[in-house]
Amino acid sequence: MQLLLSKASLFFNSRTIFSSSTTMAASTSISLSSKPRLKGIVFDMDGTLTVPVIDFQAMYRAVLGHDEYLAVKSKSPSGIDILHHIESWSPDKQRRAYEVIADYEKQGLDRLQIMPGAAELCSFLDSRNIRRGLITRNVKDAVDLFHERFNVKFSPALSREYRPYKPDPAPLLHICSTWEVQSNEVMMIGDSLKDDVACGKQAGAFTCLLDETGRYDAPEYANVQHKPDYKVSSLVEVQSLLERDFELTS
Numbered sequence: 001m002q003l004l005l006s007k008a009s010l011f012f013n014s015r016t017i018f019s020s021s022t023t024m025a026a027s028t029s030i031s032l033s034s035k036p037r038l039k040g041i042v043f044d045m046d047g048t049l050t051v052p053v054i055d056f057q058a059m060y061r062a063v064l065g066h067d068e069y070l071a072v073k074s075k076s077p078s079g080i081d082i083l084h085h086i087e088s089w090s091p092d093k094q095r096r097a098y099e100v101i102a103d104y105e106k107q108g109l110d111r112l113q114i115m116p117g118a119a120e121l122c123s124f125l126d127s128r129n130i131r132r133g134l135i136t137r138n139v140k141d142a143v144d145l146f147h148e149r150f151n152v153k154f155s156p157a158l159s160r161e162y163r164p165y166k167p168d169p170a171p172l173l174h175i176c177s178t179w180e181v182q183s184n185e186v187m188m189i190g191d192s193l194k195d196d197v198a199c200g201k202q203a204g205a206f207t208c209l210l211d212e213t214g215r216y217d218a219p220e221y222a223n224v225q226h227k228p229d230y231k232v233s234s235l236v237e238v239q240s241l242l243e244r245d246f247e248l249t250s
Contacts, residue, residue, distance in 0.1 A: 035246050036185075036247065038130065038187060038206070038249070039130065039131060039181045039186065039249055040131035040132065040133065040175075040176075040179055040186045041130060041186070041188075042133040042134065042135055042172055042186060042188050043132065043133070043134050043188075043189050043190065044134075044136060044166075044189065044190030044191060044192065045135075045142070045143065046138055047190075047192070048189060048191045048196070048235075049114065049115055049134070049146070050112055050113060050115055050146065051113040053107075053112070053113070054107070054108040055104070059101060059104040060073075062100050063100050064082075072085065079194040081195075082097075083137060083160070102139075105139065108142075109141075109142055112142075112145065112146065115235055117235030118150075119152065120235075120239075121235050121238055128250075129249075130248055131250070133154050133158075134156075134158065135158045135172060135199065136157075136158070137165050137195065138160060139161070140159040140161055143159050158174070162174075167195050167196075167199045167202070167226075168202075169199055172186070172188060172199050172205060176203070182204075183204040184205065184206070186203075186205045186206070187205060187206040187207065187208055187242075188205050188206070188207050189207075189238065190208075190210065191212075193227075193228070194226075196209070197209055197227070197228045198226040201226040201228075207226075207228040207229050207230070208230040208231070208241070209228035209230070210232055210233075211233060212233055212234065214233070216231070
């Protein structure tokens with residue numbers, strides 16, 4: 001059976017073809033009339049479950065300074081990993097950096113909004129008994145506020161306090177172990193190639209990139225190491241993708 005191609009299907013466009021061993025495995029399974037099983041979905045929070053409100057580039061400039069920001073950015077085409085970058089700094093310099101980061105994150109909490117389609121997708125997953133977890137590089141207070149404000153629960157929900165954090169696959173593998181499922185029975189959904197997709201691919205999970213604006217179609221992302229199996233422009237597209245390409249089972 002030939003894979004259906006659509007905006008929310010395997011990530012193909014006129015300039016870039018995203019492929020992976022996981023995609024090949026999924027294609028093989030579908031060709032044998034047996035869709036891959038999916039038992040759980042793990043979400044990123046900021047920019048995926050919530051509307052992006054933090055100006056990350058401004059935050060990076062504030063932490064690094066203008067010149068170092070430009071230097072680091074030139075070496076990291078898929079994005080700056082600010083948390084890993086400051087780990088080698090002196091304790092005092094780290095403390096000041098975390099204060100800046102915390103200030104930007106607090107501003108984001110004050111304007112927290114759930115992403116369109118997120119509540120509906122969670123209801124659909126609940127109706128199919130599909131587990132849902134969360135991995136974020138934000139702090140636990142932000143996760144707790146998200147759960148409380150929008151009356152939706154993800155478990156496990158791993159925040160920055162869990163080490164190592166994304167893009168290391170450890171938090172995703174921890175969730176798989178907690179759920180007692182294999183990583184190839186899970187999908188990671190997020191808006192970052194360098195954090196979410198890298199985490200998912202290294203763990204052996206399916207990955208779905210949320211790219212609302214199409215920014216990842218730009219040429220500088222054509223040769224990144226970790227490429228998603230799926231790409232969507234809205235969480236609204238995810239339900240049909242799951243129903244079409246996967247056997248959803250608890």
